[in-house]
Amino acid sequence: MSQEVTLAPVSTSVLSDRILTMQESQTIAMAKKSRELAAQGVDVINLSFGEPDFQTPQYIKDAAKAALDEGYTFYTPVPGYPELRQAICDKLKRDNNLDYKNENIVVSTGAKQSLANAVLSLVNPGDEVIVFAPYWVSYTEIVKLAEGVVVELVGSIENDFKVTAAELEAAITPRTKLIMYSSPCNPTGSVFSRDDLAAIADVVARHEQVHVLADEIYEYINFVGDHASIAQFSDIKDRVITVNGFSKGYAMTGWRVGYIAAHKDIASACEKIQSQITSGTCSIAQRAALAALKGGRASADEMVEAYHRRRDLVLEMAKEIPGLRTPTPSGAFYVFPDVSSFFGKTAPDGQVIENAYDLALFILRDAHVSCVDGRAFGAPNCIRFSTAAADEKLRDAFTRIKKSLATLV
Template sequence: MSSTTTIAPASPLSSRIQAMHESATIAMAKKCRELIAKGFDVINLSFGEPDFQTPQYIKDAAKEALDKGFTFYTPVPGIPELRQAICDKFKRDNQLDFQPNQIVVSTGAKQALANAVLSLVNPGDEVIVFSPYWVSYEEMVKLAEGTSVPLVGTLENDYKVTAAQLEAAITERTKLIMYSSPCNPTGSVFSRQELSEIAAVMARHPQVFALADEIYEYINFVGEHVSLAQFPEVKDRVITVNGFSKGYAMTGWRLGYLAARQDIAAACEKMQSQITSGTCSIAQHAGLAALRGGRASADEMVEAYRRRRDLVLDIVKDIPGLKTPTPSGAFYVFPDVSAFLGRTAPDGSIISTSMDLALYLLNDGLVSAVSGEAFGAPECMRFSTAAADDKLVEAFRRVKASLAKL
């Protein structure tokens, strides 16, 4: 009898999805939940999620919207009242003048970022990504068939990219710059002077746009928040993204927005119209109440985040081998863990990467964190400080004990 060879069929999945990585923060949180489901007492410091409840007045507005029957489709870019309130917010907080037709409300700031990338980037365009960066930036660029150009800020400069670095990295193919301030994962905040210098570089390269992620705007420990769009020479080439999840503890409401010049906003609206259309009507009414209520509740949360940051920094300074700069905003610490790479774990395995170290801390110390590889900083690790004080103290006690075994 003749034998036949069976050839496995090629994957039916697109090359696009096969090339994309799962979000590292979501992947780590998934591992954490699996251990918790098995009965392990895991402390989850991997997710960028406030542990505060959404303020009551915002919840009340959502209930009122339900009672009044606001349960129908909304305009793709958001209900008019919310877009006007966002314009008012930009005027009040950022000294920026926008019209409602320049605002697009989305299902989270993540969708707003993706809308902008997909609306601007052509195959082969270069996108300069300030590194360390939020995990989804590179994957969004990949989806748009652009080329990411990571630009790495140094530890000595609080991980912030300089204008000189940016100038040297721009080529004729550069289309877009992506960054966050306050930064996820580092907590660094760009000063007015630093952004002024970056704006001056952009002014010399009129083909370059910027996507400014300001989702952590209200969680700022150094005072002034500066928007790149405040510099008139580049305002029309800056897309500013923000949302409600961090400042108003509204992660599950999935509500974000962008502001841009009208043609870019219209392009983002077109993109969104073919993917999700308008976001949840009830969430939009809750967001409207949030903005009309000002930022008092956010300021109260910020004081708690500041206290937690200081609490954690006081602990980690006594953990040999960790180099941890002081974050100026957001709710993370981002230590350099390179001193532990190459060491041997108690089971004989080698800790070669920060991913290995993250998995070791999860399994040995039952503390969930995210490896720096996902943020373009393979020598680092991100710990969220958006947890109760006693949880943070216990988590870093465990981290210290586990690292001492290496």
């Protein structure tokens, strides 16, 4: 018979400063609130998650089933199976015209781990890390974990939220070790063109101590044409760590496979950290990822068609909502309107909307649509809606939002 044991509550004083200063992920917190409401029987439309609503393509699932039958159940090499790393090199050549060997590739348990490995490998306590804002929520927390100093560099809405080379030049100091960004960007959907990156690469080339962590996880979800990688600029290639993965392009969020491509010394450092923390990524997920790459881009292209259509649908509906200022995203699956025109207004229940968080809560309470406010992305005037939902859901959501926002006075 099991014995019930009552554990004394853990006092926060026993926890490390590292954990006490870390923010809980806002995207996960909002999703939790919307689940609570849904559990009470409310019909909530969840647009807070950064997750494709598609199933993983069948040929990838079949490869995972085969992996089990073929006996892929043992520990895997820490940086990933050699066949998978070779397939990643082939992809980088095919899609990005980048030459890498297996020694440059480290496969990890999601691109999130790849980012953490890279930051922990490069950043010493006190080093400055320039994070282009708006940014993906985990960047700043990972830098803090490495005891780096976060320097937020905000791209203006007039420039499609993109940081310019001149702004970067002005922000670099002798302590700057790394710059971090995503393109296509979560949360804004903006995409750096080859010319934008050429100008940024010129700045980086002038500062020998500066490295670039280029997060290209949304590479395939691009509505404006060719994807450009900053590692393509050969004079800084050895200082660029390109991060990519399978979660978004192949709808494989739950499988947890990401990777870096980098100079072999940096790749070895990432491997060393990973060897002490998680070891190699799940054997079955790696075999599935290998099949995904061998299948090329066709399944991703089908999903992108849907994301493109949904983006247009949402933009059209958002345009009809007075007070939302919604730039056109060039990629990823989000819209990121500026909502500051609602600050200071009052809801029918008397609540004053002081900021984007209040507005996000009002939209959840009144329209039953969940979204994420921009504070966690370094953009306190904005809120993020995911467009990775069925067309009818998006139509319904934006009809409800329009009706609710019209009640604010």
